[in-house]
Amino acid sequence: MKHTTPGSVSRPGGAQTTSPSAQRSKVKSTATALLVLATVLAGALGPMQAAVNGQLGKSIGDGHAAALISFGTGLVLMFVIVFARPVTRREALAIPSLIKGRTIPWWNFLAGLCGAVIVLSEGVTVGVLGVATFQISLISGLVISGVVCDRLGVTASVKQPLTVFRLAGAVLAIVATVIVISPNFSAPHTIALAIMPFVGGLLAGWQPAGNAAVADATGSMLVSIGWNFLVGFTALGIAYAIRAMTSGVDFQLPGSWWMYLGGPLGLLSIALMALLVRGLGLLLLGLASTAGQLVGSLLIDAAIPSLGHTIYAATIIGTVIALIAAVIGMIPSGKSPEATADTAVAAAVGGGEAGEVSPR
Numbered sequence: 001m002k003h004t005t006p007g008s009v010s011r012p013g014g015a016q017t018t019s020p021s022a023q024r025s026k027v028k029s030t031a032t033a034l035l036v037l038a039t040v041l042a043g044a045l046g047p048m049q050a051a052v053n054g055q056l057g058k059s060i061g062d063g064h065a066a067a068l069i070s071f072g073t074g075l076v077l078m079f080v081i082v083f084a085r086p087v088t089r090r091e092a093l094a095i096p097s098l099i100k101g102r103t104i105p106w107w108n109f110l111a112g113l114c115g116a117v118i119v120l121s122e123g124v125t126v127g128v129l130g131v132a133t134f135q136i137s138l139i140s141g142l143v144i145s146g147v148v149c150d151r152l153g154v155t156a157s158v159k160q161p162l163t164v165f166r167l168a169g170a171v172l173a174i175v176a177t178v179i180v181i182s183p184n185f186s187a188p189h190t191i192a193l194a195i196m197p198f199v200g201g202l203l204a205g206w207q208p209a210g211n212a213a214v215a216d217a218t219g220s221m222l223v224s225i226g227w228n229f230l231v232g233f234t235a236l237g238i239a240y241a242i243r244a245m246t247s248g249v250d251f252q253l254p255g256s257w258w259m260y261l262g263g264p265l266g267l268l269s270i271a272l273m274a275l276l277v278r279g280l281g282l283l284l285l286g287l288a289s290t291a292g293q294l295v296g297s298l299l300i301d302a303a304i305p306s307l308g309h310t311i312y313a314a315t316i317i318g319t320v321i322a323l324i325a326a327v328i329g330m331i332p333s334g335k336s337p338e339a340t341a342d343t344a345v346a347a348a349v350g351g352g353e354a355g356e357v358s359p360r
Helices: 020-043 045-060 063-083 086-093 095-100 106-110 112-129 131-152 164-184 188-218 221-246 262-280 282-303 313-329 337-348
Strands: 008-010 016-018
Touching: 020 045, 020 262, 020 282, 045 063, 045 112, 045 131, 045 262, 045 282, 063 086, 063 112, 063 221, 063 262, 086 095, 086 221, 095 106, 095 188, 106 188, 106 221, 112 131, 112 188, 112 221, 131 164, 131 188, 131 282, 131 313, 164 188, 164 313, 188 221, 221 262, 262 282, 282 313
Parallel strands: none
Antiparallel strands: 008 016
16 A cells, blocks of 8 residues: 655656645745745844934934934935825825814824834934844833733724733843843943833834824825824924024034935835735734844944944843743734734834834
């Protein structure tokens, strides 16, 4: 009696060939692996954006102005993209009437303020902390924020219970932040700077929900992202104008062209995530992009000595713990797996210009 493997089909003469279903499974596995790799690489755009904005703030000596420039370049690009098409142009121009008509709660239109906080923290802190420390603090804040927001039902219609795993993820996130800043315990100023991206991550937990609500109301995710940039830029601009009137500022534009890439890098990250999520789903996308952010931030600090950021053993340990915290924090409770991944997706499209990753 002749036996064949489940994935094989016998032919006359004893030859065996792979069945069509096995071939499709193999192709699907290969495609998934390639998509995961692409997502890891796309996740590394977050640390690249942070590095650019950090060097911009360090170069011009003003992190606030750096954030304004970063949001400004992104806003210009989004203006061109949105207003180049009649459909999205109409949808964008309808936002004032949507706000006036209270189509959705008004605070959803302010989600871009979270982006402003994160980009501001990039310009202020990355030059001192390094990309790795910044990203770990940011992602740790996002993990904790995701647990809290899911419990309150902020990011989904179904509330997520506080399971042991999710609480463990939140605790590990705090541990990761403490470990990564431990080499700087003797410098209180540096510790204070590390808290800034952590707080930005805490605030950003509800941002995807706000962006998704605006996208649903306008009918376009592009319009929602553009509105995100406009709100962030306006808030930063008003704060900068107040600074200029009260204490004076010395605004200057950077001389190097690559220092204007902060906003475009954020947009590229959002676009790639919107494409990749269709093939991976939110949970796998969140895990892969988080890994890309954490590993990418370490590589940037290690590969570019001119940034002047030391990679301590504590930084590597903190990176591993932060990744574990993100994995645990995204374990679904069995009710709404997609909701648990929203936090990681927010981090994945990082730089503060985060939005739900869905088409148009």
